[in-house]
Amino acid sequence: MDITTVGIIGAGTMGNGIAQACAVSGINVVMVDISDAAVQKGLATVSGSLDRLVKKEKISAADKDAAMARIQVSTSYDDLKAGQLVIEAATENYDLKVKILQQLDAVLAPEVLVATNTSSISITKLAAVTKRAEQFIGMHFFNPVPMMALVEIIRGLQTSDATHDAVKALAVKLGKSPITVKNNPGFVVNRILVPMINEAFFVLAEGLATPEDIDAGMKLGCNQPIGPLALADMIGLDVCLAVMDVYIAEFNDSKYRPAPLLKEMVAAGRLGRKTGRGVYQY
Numbered sequence: 001m002d003i004t005t006v007g008i009i010g011a012g013t014m015g016n017g018i019a020q021a022c023a024v025s026g027i028n029v030v031m032v033d034i035s036d037a038a039v040q041k042g043l044a045t046v047s048g049s050l051d052r053l054v055k056k057e058k059i060s061a062a063d064k065d066a067a068m069a070r071i072q073v074s075t076s077y078d079d080l081k082a083g084q085l086v087i088e089a090a091t092e093n094y095d096l097k098v099k100i101l102q103q104l105d106a107v108l109a110p111e112v113l114v115a116t117n118t119s120s121i122s123i124t125k126l127a128a129v130t131k132r133a134e135q136f137i138g139m140h141f142f143n144p145v146p147m148m149a150l151v152e153i154i155r156g157l158q159t160s161d162a163t164h165d166a167v168k169a170l171a172v173k174l175g176k177s178p179i180t181v182k183n184n185p186g187f188v189v190n191r192i193l194v195p196m197i198n199e200a201f202f203v204l205a206e207g208l209a210t211p212e213d214i215d216a217g218m219k220l221g222c223n224q225p226i227g228p229l230a231l232a233d234m235i236g237l238d239v240c241l242a243v244m245d246v247y248i249a250e251f252n253d254s255k256y257r258p259a260p261l262l263k264e265m266v267a268a269g270r271l272g273r274k275t276g277r278g279v280y281q282y
Contacts, residue, residue, distance in 0.1 A: 001166040007080035010089035013040025017145025023067040039073035089117040105131045115139035120243040123156035123183045133158035151176045161180045185250040194243045200228035229279040233272035239281035
């Protein structure tokens, strides 16, 4: 299948990043969210990101204009009918994703592929609530999408070879380096990464070092480009907690228990960069 138009559910950080990656690569995009304000904000984010690339001479002004022209925004799922693939990039919440997937079944042709950008929820479980389980797959992008090369392609038990091959080919067309992963909570990268972030919150709560020194230790000692606490702020502390909640529920192993400090900060609304305050002040 040649994918020339992609629908995207969600105009937030991940959704607009995926939209940018597609549009720059010559793919037409329909980006949908619940309100006009949300989609316009997403569109403005893409425009600003492309402006920075123009300023750095990574792309030309004409390239930017062409990419922006490929992005259509809407608040109606009916406008997704033109695509060969729809990528769900909504909040990391199972019930919300189920609702979206069932709404997509009502409007999309049976042959249209659907991917979820979930970072931890079972692809097999999500596929089971759709009417297109063989055409359903995980396509996990990493933040910031335009910059990060990795895409995890996650097969559910039901995912067909044709679906896998088409989505993997699209990832390559976007200039990404996809890896194929079996369905399991957290898949590969977040299975390793998020428990490390969680452990950093335990270390912080125990007062072993300041946030700055914890992050500096991991950057200088492990050659990481960003420390785990700063990364948590970038990802969103609520997202980190949601992933750990999935792990503890699915594995029933105490090593995946969320750090109490992480839970408390989420309860306080200190979610990281998106709220202006997390471990650090922004």
